[in-house]
Amino acid sequence: MAAIRRPESESVLTYRLVGVSAREEMVFKSIVGLLGGRTSQQWQVVETTEPDLLVIGFESADTLVPDIRAKVTFRRSTATGNDLQWPLRAGNVFEHLERAGEQILDLRQSRGREVAASFRLLRWPTQQLLRAHPGAVRLATLMASRPFAESELAQRSGCDLASCRRFLQAMEDSGFAERVESPRSEVVAIKEPVLKGLFARIRSRLGLPVTHSERE
Structure with a gap:
């Protein structure tokens, strides 16, 4: 141990x-x-x-x-x-x-992955594939509603993560499901105007208006 x-x-x-x-x-x-x-x-x-x-x-x-x-x-x-x-x-x-x-x-x-791959069901798997994977009917039924990531599928189905991975891989290899990449969230940076001069920066900190000539 x-x-x-x-x-x-x-x-x-x-x-x-x-x-x-x-x-x-x-x-x-x-x-x-x-x-x-x-x-x-x-x-x-x-x-x-x-x-x-x-x-x-x-x-x-x-x-x-x-x-x-x-x-x-x-x-x-x-x-x-x-x-x-x-x-x-x-x-x-x-x-x-x-x-x-x-x-x-x-x-x-x-x-924790930044980009999580989800799997979309394309068509119902064969009986041979269903019999080869414990809980496959339950997994395929969940996937019929919408795409699922492997971790979410494991949580919703009650199957362990390793079994879900094997099932999803077999589904993808056999053409019964396809991988869908979730879009990476983009952070748009907003550039603050640079203030010229000491008094302009003081007025900005105090919340007072700054004239256009004092902006870069």
Whole structure:
């Protein structure tokens, strides 16, 4: 469980517990505390602010939670994907935190790009392509309404960012979608007139009118 240290600005991520019992909360927090220093990111619990990771207990396991970067759910049955099997084991919690941390940081980097590429659906993909990518029907349905960037598509669909990237790449390669570059925002600089003379600059600072002859 060797940690991979990242820049300090990226190393702290947050999580919030929803629908958990006092026992579940105590066990999860204890394991996260034991893993401190071993995970690639430092995890801190929050109560009110929007978290990077949502940890969902048994009481809210089937609740749809939109606009959360990542989530993990407790399950008493066999756990798959974003599920954590109860009783919790430190090794499983570690793997889920690492996976969630990588997904969250990838999403941050994607959002930070100056020019974000969006993908427009040209025609409905074949059954072969849909079967090859988990969640492809949901992804294609979202794209039917408007173009999506990969990070936004991941957030809206609930699929992980890597799966969305593979799906979008396959769609583009097969001619079912095309890349649309978002226009770069342009900042227009307004040149202020240069004032000649000490008195002209003083009048300008005081908000008094300046004659045309005093402007360059």
